[in-house]
Amino acid sequence: PDLVKKLSAKRSFNYDESKVPDYELPDPLTMNDGTKVSSAGQWMTKRRPELLEQFRNLVYGRRPDTAYQVTFETTAEIENAFEGLATGRGMKAIITVDQRTYTFPFVVFTPNHTTGKTPAVVAINNRYFIPLEKAVSESDPYWPVKTLLQQGYAAATFYTSHVDPDNKNDYADGIRAFFANGNPPSDDAWRSLSAWGWGASRVLDYLSTLPSIDANRVAVVGHSRGGKAAIWAAAEDERFAIAYSNNSGCGGAALSRRGYGETVKQITTVFPHWFTPQFASYADREHELPIDQHEAIALVAPRAVYVTSSDEDLWADPRGEYASLVAAAPVFELLGKTAIDEPTMPPLDGQRIVGQTGYHVRSGGHGLGQVDWDFFVKFMESVWR
Numbered sequence: 001p002d003l004v005k006k007l008s009a010k011r012s013f014n015y016d017e018s019k020v021p022d023y024e025l026p027d028p029l030t031m032n033d034g035t036k037v038s039s040a041g042q043w044m045t046k047r048r049p050e051l052l053e054q055f056r057n058l059v060y061g062r063r064p065d066t067a068y069q070v071t072f073e074t075t076a077e078i079e080n081a082f083e084g085l086a087t088g089r090g091m092k093a094i095i096t097v098d099q100r101t102y103t104f105p106f107v108v109f110t111p112n113h114t115t116g117k118t119p120a121v122v123a124i125n126n127r128y129f130i131p132l133e134k135a136v137s138e139s140d141p142y143w144p145v146k147t148l149l150q151q152g153y154a155a156a157t158f159y160t161s162h163v164d165p166d167n168k169n170d171y172a173d174g175i176r177a178f179f180a181n182g183n184p185p186s187d188d189a190w191r192s193l194s195a196w197g198w199g200a201s202r203v204l205d206y207l208s209t210l211p212s213i214d215a216n217r218v219a220v221v222g223h224s225r226g227g228k229a230a231i232w233a234a235a236e237d238e239r240f241a242i243a244y245s246n247n248s249g250c251g252g253a254a255l256s257r258r259g260y261g262e263t264v265k266q267i268t269t270v271f272p273h274w275f276t277p278q279f280a281s282y283a284d285r286e287h288e289l290p291i292d293q294h295e296a297i298a299l300v301a302p303r304a305v306y307v308t309s310s311d312e313d314l315w316a317d318p319r320g321e322y323a324s325l326v327a328a329a330p331v332f333e334l335l336g337k338t339a340i341d342e343p344t345m346p347p348l349d350g351q352r353i354v355g356q357t358g359y360h361v362r363s364g365g366h367g368l369g370q371v372d373w374d375f376f377v378k379f380m381e382s383v384w385r
């Protein structure tokens with residue numbers, strides 16, 4: 001309660017549950033023309049593409065359809081990282097359109113001693129770039145590569161700003177401007193969150209070339225703005241088997257209609273490069289959005305989704321993150337899967353896994369730590385068991 005008071009005083013945003021407006025969520029299983037979706041086939045061939053288009057038009061933007069080539073170059077290698085546990089590689093993705101190239105670095109660790117193919121985790125890092133040497137010499141709670149390797153997972157990461165600068169003024173330096181040949185983005189063109197997800201897909205392209213990796217078991221992971229990008233990455237790229245969205249809040253897992261904590265108005269004002277101008281136009285009229293974020297989660301179905309909240313991270317609206325995951329359940333169920341459909345949140349620091357979806361709310365603030373990773377590894381084990 002003190003925290004709520006403090007936050008509410010600091011910013012003129014709603015942190016009072018009793019002030020959350022009554023809202024009705026759009027039904028993911030009703031087509032735009034009002035027809036009910038009644039079969040898995042109908043979802044996959046009609047409703048899912050329709051929703052995907054709506055999210056492109058209204059929220060994250062449309063990726064370019066320009067043909068490109070992607071190649072990879074190894075820039076550094078450590079064969080016996082972590083006392084021989086893994087091979088680490090500094091990599092460069094080279095994107096070519098006509099004669100022009102765009103490059104971004106990423107880092108990959110593959111376990112040295114495993115039998116069979118290894119599942120992998122691609123982390124969208126929105127904090128900083130972790131070069132190969134640093135990944136080996138310094139442990140990072142946001143990307144606990146050694147622990148992941150010990151548990152039998154390959155791990156890869158890249159820095160968001162290397163794909164598309166996380167700064168509204170630096171469009172010209174990113175992959176979006178590269179594809180647009182320097183022209184400004186059209187209203188429906190992809191924005192940064194989509195570009196970061198696209199970057200994760202290029203890392204997956206590379207992982208798919210490695211015989212030691214099981215390309216059918218690759219998770220995309222992100223925290224906060226990276227967690228928003230992770231959901232969309234998996235919506236756009238069906239090769240991702242799991243999306244892990246940590247403390248992703250507004251424009252990520254959280255329902256826009258609740259208007260709790262960060263709002264459409266706030267986020268599109270401070271981070272105009274993340275979303276299309278159409279999304280910004282729904283500021284203060286979220287109830288008119290034809291979609292809401294539960295449907296972004298549903299776009300990942302029947303693949304798996306894991307969502308987290310932190311009890312002090314009210315800016316990200318923990319209840320809205322959980323409610324959104326639950327509201328996606330009917331789609332998983334239509335597709336013959338199970339998913340969390342219990343409306344009451346699990347106890348603090350407890351985990352809930354039902355089939356293809358999982359959730360925990362951790363005590364503490366906005367962040368990603370070993371506790372979250374431990375829960376997430378349990379989820380991966382449960383999904384891939």
Ligand code: GTR
Pocket residue numbers: 126223224225226248249250262267
């Ligand atoms: C905040 C932003 C959130 C979240 C966060 C983060 O400033 O309002 O939507 O993305 O940054 O990425 O840590």
